[in-house]
Amino acid sequence: MIRRYLAVLKTRNLEFLRDRAALGWNVALPVFIVVGMWLIFSGGQKPLFKVAVLNGVTAIASIDVAFLKTRYVDFYPVDDEAATESKVAHNQIDMLMDLRDPKSPRYWVNETSPKGYILEKILAGETDTHYARATVSGRAINYVDWLVPGVLGMNMMFSCLFGVGYVIVRYRKSGFLKRLNATPLKAFEFIAAQVSSRLLLIMSVTTLVFIGTYWLVGFYMAGSYLLLLLTAVLGAVCMISLGLLVAARVASEEFAGGLLNLASWPMMFLSGVWFSLEGSPMWIQDVAKVFPLTQMLDAARKVMLDGAGLAAIWPQLLSMACMSALFLALGSFGFKWKNE
Numbered sequence: 001m002i003r004r005y006l007a008v009l010k011t012r013n014l015e016f017l018r019d020r021a022a023l024g025w026n027v028a029l030p031v032f033i034v035v036g037m038w039l040i041f042s043g044g045q046k047p048l049f050k051v052a053v054l055n056g057v058t059a060i061a062s063i064d065v066a067f068l069k070t071r072y073v074d075f076y077p078v079d080d081e082a083a084t085e086s087k088v089a090h091n092q093i094d095m096l097m098d099l100r101d102p103k104s105p106r107y108w109v110n111e112t113s114p115k116g117y118i119l120e121k122i123l124a125g126e127t128d129t130h131y132a133r134a135t136v137s138g139r140a141i142n143y144v145d146w147l148v149p150g151v152l153g154m155n156m157m158f159s160c161l162f163g164v165g166y167v168i169v170r171y172r173k174s175g176f177l178k179r180l181n182a183t184p185l186k187a188f189e190f191i192a193a194q195v196s197s198r199l200l201l202i203m204s205v206t207t208l209v210f211i212g213t214y215w216l217v218g219f220y221m222a223g224s225y226l227l228l229l230l231t232a233v234l235g236a237v238c239m240i241s242l243g244l245l246v247a248a249r250v251a252s253e254e255f256a257g258g259l260l261n262l263a264s265w266p267m268m269f270l271s272g273v274w275f276s277l278e279g280s281p282m283w284i285q286d287v288a289k290v291f292p293l294t295q296m297l298d299a300a301r302k303v304m305l306d307g308a309g310l311a312a313i314w315p316q317l318l319s320m321a322c323m324s325a326l327f328l329a330l331g332s333f334g335f336k337w338k339n340e
Contacts, residue, residue, distance in 0.1 A: 049115050052084045054098040065099065069124050086306060088116075089136040092276060093117045094148075097131075101147075106132040145220040148213060149300040150273035154334035155209070156202055156232070157239050157267060157293050161260045164198050165243035169256040172247075172336070188332040195240050195328070202236050203229075222307035228300060231313065234320040235296030241327035244294060248331045267293040295319045 052069070053075055068075055073179050078084045078096075087093045088108050096108040107123070109116035123131065171177045180190065213219065221228075242263060249307040250256045270284065271293040272275070288294045299316035302308035310317075 047072050049073045049095070049119055050093040051075050051095045051097060051119065052078040054081055054096065054100055055079060055085070065105075069120060073119070073122075077315055085136050088113075090305060091115075091288050104132060106134060108134045108136055111135050144217055145305060146276070146301070148217075148219045149273070149297055150271075150302055152206055152210060152213075153235065153271070153297050153300065154268055154273045156206055156236055156296075157264055159202050159205070160198065160236055160239035161243040161246070161264050162257075163202075163243070164194055164240050165247035165260050166253065166256055168194065168244065168247040169250050169253050172251060173253060188328075191244055191328065191335065192331055193245060195237060199233070200237055200241050202240075203233060206232060206236075219304075220306050223303035224309070227310060227313070228303045231296060231299045231303060231317065234317055234324070235292060235300075238292040238296070238320040238324040238327070241324045241331065243272070245327045245331040245334075248334045249335075249336045267291045270294070271298050292320060292323055296324075 012143075015331040051073055054077075081096075081098070084093070084096050085108055088110050089094050091110055091113050091126075094109070094113060098106040109120060111117075119281070120133075212219070243260065246259045246263065247256055250259065267273075270288040271291050272288070273293075277288060299308075299313040302313050306312075
């Protein structure tokens with residue numbers, strides 16, 4: 001019995017070690033995660049407040065305002081006044097300052113925000129400059145309101161990527177795809193059927209989870225349910241297509257798992273599932289925009305938290321539609337039926 005056990009153990013270990021691609025991903029993926037988290041969260045003590053500064057292209061460091069040197073306050077430049085005012089109204093950031101005209105500086109706070117109140121006291125005590133005060137009002141967004149779209153989106157992401165990509169690799173490895181290749185079935189037809197099947201399942205499950213979660217915690221929903229459904233459908237199609245693209249030619253289940261993890265983990269940390277990237281370096285925000293999950297969550301949160309209409313989220317919807325078409329085209333063109 002011991003000898004049989006050791007023989008199987010040795011065989012499986014050798015099989016894994018000889019699969020250099022899978023071994024490489026198992027070694028590299030944790031390094032990628034640690035480095036990514038270091039880039040996001042490094043920098044000593046984390047700030048207690050977030051203040052957006054309307055200053056165009058002028059570097060904040062070059063503005064001679066004592067308040068901007070306050071420790072533990074994260075000052076970062078913005079250009080869109082209306083969008084940033086909305087974030088102040090929802091307590092997503094604590095203050096908005098307009099320093100474009102040094103002779104008539106202004107700031108906005110939400111009178112219901114405790115952090116905004118503290119920042120006003122600090123601003124009044126550190127400068128003799130007279131700031132024009134403006135207030136915005138809006139429903140304070142609780143963390144659960146922010147978190148629900150992210151968690152539902154993350155669940156959809158894993159279901160889309162692994163539920164399709166991993167299964168197709170297993171089909172190829174078992175020879176099932178080779179038998180299908182002997183039929184008149186074309187690659188695009190097979191891929192389209194996989195997309196439709198997974199989409200129906202994911203949307204059914206996500207809808208039930210959405211309803212159950214709303215019944216349990218009563219999160220905020222300001223916009224159109226139909227528009228939110230359209231956003232979810234386009235996001236699901238985009239991520240299913242990405243999973244199919246990953247699995248188009250891969251023959252090893254371990255290697256496919258590594259590639260799918262490489263696609264999913266950066267999205268989980270950089271797409272705004274758990275926290276906002278407001279105030280993070282611009283290059284990180286730019287990288288995050290290439291992910292389907294980022295586009296879906298941006299659009300979903302605009303609908304749910306801001307009550308946005310189609311005109312406000314069409315760029316995200318267009319991005320997801322274009323990425324879906326690209327992934328499906330590349331996946332169909334490069335699809336391999338046989339495990340060679």
